[in-house]
Amino acid sequence: MNTPISDTFSQQLREMRQTLLAQLREQRGGKIGRAEAAADAREQQSDDWAQADAERDLSIALEERESAELVAIDDALKRVADGSFGLCVDCGVSIPTARLHANPTSLRCVACQEKLEQASGEAPRAGY
Ligand SMILES: [Zn+2]
Known part of the structure; x- marks a missing residue:
């Protein structure tokens, strides 16, 4: 655990x-x-x-x-x-440790996050 x-x-x-x-x-x-x-x-x-x-x-x-x-x-x-x-909430793969270090609140792997941002039309959060 x-x-x-x-x-x-x-x-x-x-x-x-x-x-x-x-x-x-x-x-x-x-x-x-x-x-x-x-x-x-x-x-x-x-x-x-x-x-x-x-x-x-x-x-x-x-x-x-x-x-x-x-x-x-x-x-x-x-x-x-x-x-x-550390697991992507959408596809379940392990989110890369480097990404988690940059932003420990990441919920998604890079691919799913990009899909989400394209779908929602929201600007990605900068600064993390
Ligand atoms: Zn994913």
Whole structure:
């Protein structure tokens, strides 16, 4: 189930998640929104599940793009947990490790991703 390679990506995904959350807090210039106030309140209960809930609440207040990125990271972590990480969701082949290193939230092999982007007409996500 947890092969060494998925452990490596699990670690990378968790770091991405933390970095993204930290960036978002910074972007908001220290303004405390409702979600964050709720997060602070829950942190005082201080256990892991409360923390996870707080981060989920915080994500609701985020911009759509960043939220989508968080969701993608959480999905990838779920896939690590259930053993399907690194397999193309469309054709089931192993996604090349180099591609996963470049973007650990990749769901598809290059061929299927290209097909999808051509079909949907959406611009491919740059920067990863
Ligand atoms: Zn594929």
